Amino acid sequence: MNYDKSKALFQKAKQLMPGGVNSPVRAFRSIGMDPPFICRGNGARIYDEDGHEYIDYVCSWGPLILGHAYPAVVESIQQQAALGTSFGAVTRLEVDMTEMITQAVPSVEMIRMVNSGTEATMSAIRLARGYTGRDKVIKFVGCYHGHADALLIKAGSGAMTFGVPDSEGVSPAITSDTIVTAYNDAEALDHVFEQWGRDIAAVIFEPVAGNMGTVPPQMDFLREIEYLCGKYGSLMICDEVMTGFRVHYGGAQRLYGIKPDITTFGKIIGGGLPVGAYGGKKEIMRYVAPDGPVYQAGTLSGNPLAMAAGLTTLKILRDNPVIYQELERRSGLLESGIKRCVRLAGIPICVNRVGSMICLFFTDIDVKDYDTALTSNTRRYADYFKHMLEKGIYLPPSQFETFFVSAAHSDEDIQYTIEAISKAFNHL
Numbered sequence: 262m263n264y265d266k267s268k269a270l271f272q273k274a275k276q277l278m279p280g281g282v283n284s285p286v287r288a289f290r291s292i293g294m295d296p297p298f299i300c301r302g303n304g305a306r307i308y309d310e311d312g313h314e315y316i317d318y319v320c321s322w323g324p325l326i327l328g329h330a331y332p333a334v335v336e337s338i339q340q341q342a343a344l345g346t347s348f349g350a351v352t353r354l355e356v357d358m359t360e361m362i363t364q365a366v367p368s369v370e371m372i373r374m375v376n377s378g379t380e381a382t383m384s385a386i387r388l389a390r391g392y393t394g395r396d397k398v399i400k401f402v403g404c405y406h407g408h409a410d411a412l413l414i415k416a417g418s419g420a421m422t423f424g425v426p427d428s429e430g431v432s433p434a435i436t437s438d439t440i441v442t443a444y445n446d447a448e449a450l451d452h453v454f455e456q457w458g459r460d461i462a463a464v465i466f467e468p469v470a471g472n473m474g475t476v477p478p479q480m481d482f483l484r485e486i487e488y489l490c491g492k493y494g495s496l497m498i499c500d501e502v503m504t505g506f507r508v509h510y511g512g513a514q515r516l517y518g519i520k521p522d523i524t525t526f527g528k529i530i531g532g533g534l535p536v537g538a539y540g541g542k543k544e545i546m547r548y549v550a551p552d553g554p555v556y557q558a559g560t561l562s563g564n565p566l567a568m569a570a571g572l573t574t575l576k577i578l579r580d581n582p583v584i585y586q587e588l589e590r591r592s593g594l595l596e597s598g599i600k601r602c603v604r605l606a607g608i609p610i611c612v613n614r615v616g617s618m619i620c621l622f623f624t625d626i627d628v629k630d631y632d633t634a635l636t637s638n639t640r641r642y643a644d645y646f647k648h649m650l651e652k653g654i655y656l657p658p659s660q661f662e663t664f665f666v667s668a669a670h671s672d673e674d675i676q677y678t679i680e681a682i683s684k685a686f687n688h689l
């Protein structure tokens with residue numbers, strides 16, 4: 262396939278932006294090829310500068326649950342833009358948006374809009390520390406909550422350990438307050454609380470892990486988080502940036518019957534525009550300025566364009582529950598088709614799915630946490646990715662990401678994808 266225009270653009274981009282990208286995963290480093298430059302999307306499809314068409318399973322990393330350039334969403338952005346793009350003042354749109362989210366997610370009684378998932382989780386941690394007067398936070402290995410210093414931490418050596426920076430530039434002072442332990446390991450979490458319980462401000466977790474590939478939660482693990490937070494007076498921060506309005510209109514917390522103290526949102530609630538939010542019990546949220554002493558602000562927070570796009574998206578999801586039924590049916594079709602191809606090809610692959618969040622791990626081990634995810638053969642994933650791209654299927658350019666089915670993916674798209682997977686497996 263000819264990528265001349267993308268290659269020329271990438272040469273120029275690499276002189277202008279670190280790695281030629283504005284987010285590392287877009288550089289396709291783990292795939293070992295230059296990325297195609299995308300210029301247009303429509304429904305389940307995206308198109309690159311060299312004229313190639315792809316069925317898109319990245320969906321902008323989750324926001325586009327309705328598909329690209331959904332007419333009603335585009336129209337709402339156009340209408341709002343004609344009225345003004347940003348005022349830095351209170352607007353009706355923010356009232357409507359926060360009302361929609363609080364009605365959809367009962368644990369969220371009050372909410373603050375911000376501009377990204379990172380801002381949402383960073384602010385939620387600051388709020389938990391301000392509310393509890395404690396400093397330590399627990400996160401889980403393999404969970405990603407954006408790039409705020411306190412959360413850009415991976416496990417150090419040993420099962421229960423203070424994290425080590427996931428990046429240069431994160432000071433040791435920050436890492437000393439972040440404790441990292443294994444996802445889906447209730448016993449390990451118990452030990453952390455036994456030692457640090459009264460110092461723990463919060464536990465932040467992905468209710469379905471989507472950033473080490475897709476890893477469903479084990480119920481005993483979720484229950485243990487809830488129990489220990491209650492017992493020690495720590496706050497349960499459910500990071501629904503990816504799962505919010507994705508796996509259920511009420512989020513993963515509705516699917517698994519948990520009631521967090523704080524929930525973070527992003528992606529879908531902005532309908533493809535920059536957005537984030539954090540919310541929870543009024544008693545806690547009233548600690549946020551200007552009501553309370555925990556400061557947080559943002560020039561474009563609650564931006565009218567993002568509110569308009571997000572509101573239209575959420576209204577469509579709220580008023581058409583059949584969308585989730587269809588997402589489940591088609592995602593199930595894709596999962597069973599993939600498993601059929603795996604059996605026929607005799608390739609060791611673990612397929613994990615929650616709703617329209619799916620991942621193929623090239624390993625013969627059941628992937629239930631970061632360590633088991635790491636057994637995946639990333640070279641094989643890269644080969645698979647390239648074969649699929651050649652067949653017009655655009656997947657996440659990393660083994661450790663989730664791919665998404667949107668409401669725009671038709672049964673024919675799913676069938677074509679399964680056939681492409683079958684052919685790709687024959688070349689591995």
Ligand SMILES: Cc1ncc(COP(=O)(O)O)c(CN[C@@H](CN)CCC(=O)O)c1O
Pocket residue numbers: 284285286287322377378379380382405406407408467471472500501502503527528537662
């Ligand atoms: C559960 C969860 N919490 C927080 C974030 C950070 O959100 P943003 O700051 O990228 O809007 C994310 C961001 N997800 C990644 C996808 N793996 C964004 C893609 C990227 O970094 O380019 C998330 O999945």
